[in-house]
Amino acid sequence: MIRMRWMLFVAAIVLSSCSKVPERNFEFNYKVSLQANSGQNMKVWIPIPQSNEIQNISKLTIDTDIPYSIKTEEQHGNTYLYAELKEGLAQATDINIHFNVIRKQRGAAKFGELDANQYLKANRLVPVGGRFDSIAKAKQFSPENMKAVYDFVLNEMYYGKPKAQSSKDHYYASLPTTIKKGISKDSVVSLYLNTTKIAGEFTFGNGNSNYACDISVGNCTDFHSYFMSLARSMQVPARFHIGFSIPEGKEGKIGGYHCWADYYQNKTWFPVDISEADKAPEKAEFYFGNLDVNRVEMTQGRDLILEGYSKGPVNFFVYPIVECEGQAAAYTKAFSFKEI
Structure with missing residues (x-):
């Protein structure tokens, strides 16, 4: 098989040399390792980042043995790698995606x-109206004071992904015994374990607004889905963004994704990062209307329609999707960065 290495020159946003806005310049490597699966139809989808008003993506390369194409998802304009291997893979192979990032500190933009x-409409797990309209009215929220909505979600939610009723589980240990009336940290774990058995979505990490409202424990997807449901119920457009947090230091590995949101008023988008504010309360004021430089965005939006994917809209898209004969297939992934 001929080894292909394509250089994709991503249109870069020119950053003003006179700007004093903080920025960070780093390399990012996104590696996917596929298992051999000879004779079975394999499909692969991987998000590809783009430049925008906040980040500059350049020197993007894709190094792999397999043939692929770059597609654009229509509703939100996200780009992604798509590969279909009708005869499968005779041997294990890697896909290495490498790119440089200049990320600016973001305020209103x-x-x-x-x-x-389009960001007023409900998503499958981000409903609009109903209970969220009732909450907004009961709390007397108004579009002129979105800080009140931000503060409400921040105060209602606990950041946590507890998977075991054990003090060895960091998230379990950090939660109060009683989260709210009728919800304990033990019941959060039980719900997670039961939902996982049936491959359900009523647990943390799915960006389910109803779950966030009922249970009040979750990760960044849950915090920001809750905010989006409230904002949209108030007729304030709100978007979902997902990518990776970049650790401090010169280089290293990246454990997993991170997401945030922004809302639209007066022809301007204002960012919020409520889950980071929960983890670092001293930065709560900053994360209403600002984002730090320690991140890269891979995609935005929810319920993405990807070419060749038959299971309906994708809830959100930051990790690879790999299928064999229409069923989810095993793979490994690794993310790393290096300061430039």
Whole structure:
């Protein structure tokens, strides 16, 4: 098999040399290792980041043995690698995606000719109206004071992903015994274990607004879905963004994804990162209307339609999706960075 190495020159946003906005410049490597599966139809989808008003993506290379194409998801404009191997893989292989990032500290920003109205609609796990309309009215929220909505979600939610009723589980140990009336940290773990058995979505990490409202424990997807349901119920457009947090230091591994949101008023998008504010309360004021430089965005939006994917809209898209004969297939992934 001929080894292919394609260089993709991503259109870069020119960053003003006179700007004093903090920024960070780093290399990012996204590695996916596929298992041999000869004779079975294999499909692979991997998000590809883009430049925008906040980040500059350059020197993007994709190094792999397998043939692929770059696709664009229509609703939100996200780009992704798509490969279909009808005869499968005779031997294990890697896909290495490498790119440079200049990421600016973000405040309020305008994003081209983006249609904000599409971000008023409900998503499959981000409903609009109903209980969220009732909450907004009961709390007397108004579009003129989105800080109140931000503070409400921050105060209602606990950051946590407890998977065992054990003090050795960091998230379990850090939660209060009683989360809210009728919800204990033990019941959060029980719910997780039961939901996982049936491959359900009513647990943390799915960006399920109803779960966040009922249980009040979750990760960044849950915090920001809750905020989006409330904002959209108030007729304030709100978007979902997902990528990776970049650790301090010169280089290293990256454990997993991170997500945030922004809302639209007066032809401007204002960012929020409520889960980071929960983890670092001293930065709570900053994360209402600002984002730090220690991140890269891979995609935005929910319920993405990907070419060749038959299981319906993708909830959110930051990790690879790999299938063999239409069923989820095993793979390994690794992410790392190096300061430039």
